[in-house]
Amino acid sequence: MRIFANPVGAGSLWFDNLATADGTPVAYDPQARAFLPMPPFCANRERIGCNWTAAKEGEFCRSCAMTALAPDPSIANAIPNWAQTEAAKRWVLDNLGRWHWFRPEDPGARPVFHLLAEGPSPVPMGHAAGVVTISVAEVDPVLLTTRREALQEPYRTMIGHMRHEIGHMLWWRLSLREDFLKAFRAMFGDERIDYPAALRYHYENGPPAEWRQLYLTSYASAHPHEDWAETTAHLLHLTDIADSFVATGLSSPEMPDPGWDPYSEPDPERLIHIAATLTVGVNHVNRSMGLADLYPFVLSDYARRKLAFVHSWLRRGALGL
Ligand SMILES: [Zn+2]
Numbered sequence: 001m002r003i004f005a006n007p008v009g010a011g012s013l014w015f016d017n018l019a020t021a022d023g024t025p026v027a028y029d030p031q032a033r034a035f036l037p038m039p040p041f042c043a044n045r046e047r048i049g050c051n052w053t054a055a056k057e058g059e060f061c062r063s064c065a066m067t068a069l070a071p072d073p074s075i076a077n078a079i080p081n082w083a084q085t086e087a088a089k090r091w092v093l094d095n096l097g098r099w100h101w102f103r104p105e106d107p108g109a110r111p112v113f114h115l116l117a118e119g120p121s122p123v124p125m126g127h128a129a130g131v132v133t134i135s136v137a138e139v140d141p142v143l144l145t146t147r148r149e150a151l152q153e154p155y156r157t158m159i160g161h162m163r164h165e166i167g168h169m170l171w172w173r174l175s176l177r178e179d180f181l182k183a184f185r186a187m188f189g190d191e192r193i194d195y196p197a198a199l200r201y202h203y204e205n206g207p208p209a210e211w212r213q214l215y216l217t218s219y220a221s222a223h224p225h226e227d228w229a230e231t232t233a234h235l236l237h238l239t240d241i242a243d244s245f246v247a248t249g250l251s252s253p254e255m256p257d258p259g260w261d262p263y264s265e266p267d268p269e270r271l272i273h274i275a276a277t278l279t280v281g282v283n284h285v286n287r288s289m290g291l292a293d294l295y296p297f298v299l300s301d302y303a304r305r306k307l308a309f310v311h312s313w314l315r316r317g318a319l320g321l
């Protein structure tokens with residue numbers, strides 16, 4: 001993620017800021033990718049702290065307009081959890097917008113979000129025919145820690161859920177193309193194999209012994225759809241890590257030049273190499289605070305080939321190229 005100029009004074013603004021350091025309200029214009037001082041604010045600004053602009057006063061921003069179902073406000077913490085969930089969604093939508101997805105120049109369908117609070121039973125997250133369902137309860141740190149332990153997914157995060165589930169939606173968009181489907185099946189396998197049976201098998205038997213050579217995560221081995229979604233999430237993680245690193249003004253001998261834009265990089269191997277190198281460094285920095293690694297995943301040659309495949313389709317797919 002970039003760091004933005006303050007439109008009314010000195011200093012910088014972070015992507016989630018609602019105001020400058022001296023308290024002047026500002027909002028992020030996702031089309032201009034810049035902060036503005038007095039635009040029409042999103043209608044969700046007061047309610048959930050959405051800091052995006054709207055086309056007109058009283059309307060929702062582009063991101064909030066994609067939320068068809070918001071959580072039941074009578075459930076405890078539904079509104080603050082929803083606010084954090086929308087913040088993760090805006091972040092990922094802005095990332096994908098760098099490759100033109102869901103912006104005005106993209107002629108295809110937008111994702112429809114069902115962001116649901118949890119009552120006594122968990123909300124199953126997933127994607128079906130363009131609809132992304134997310135449990136907003138997963139921003140709760142206690143519940144998230146419990147699920148991380150139970151599911152052995154220590155890197156479960158809301159931004160990761162967004163990247164994974166929107167990844168399924170992107171597959172659904174791309175699957176309208178015969179050339180994509182043919183290439184996808186050659187790289188990831190045939191997604192027409194029985195999905196419920198494949199997931200049941202995965203949960204009963206675990207991943208194949210050699211999964212680390214073939215997949216980014218154990219869950220990716222469950223089914224070609226999950227392999228695609230996990231690979232897409234990781235491509236978005238890595239590209240965003242590189243983008244955020246560049247935005248700080250720090251440099252690395254691996255990086256081409258200070259103005260390098262990871263989202264404009266045409267060579268996936270170069271992008272993945274630079275991002276993977278940065279993660280090794282930042283993992284080491286995290287250890288100096290006793291924190292877990294930022295990105296503890298090992299990228300096998302085969303996983304890198306799949307990341308390159310997703311990169312090529314995400315870079316041109318929104319424009320039908
Ligand atoms: Zn909004």
Ligand SMILES: [Zn+2]
Binds near residue numbers: 164168225226229
């Ligand atoms: Zn999935």
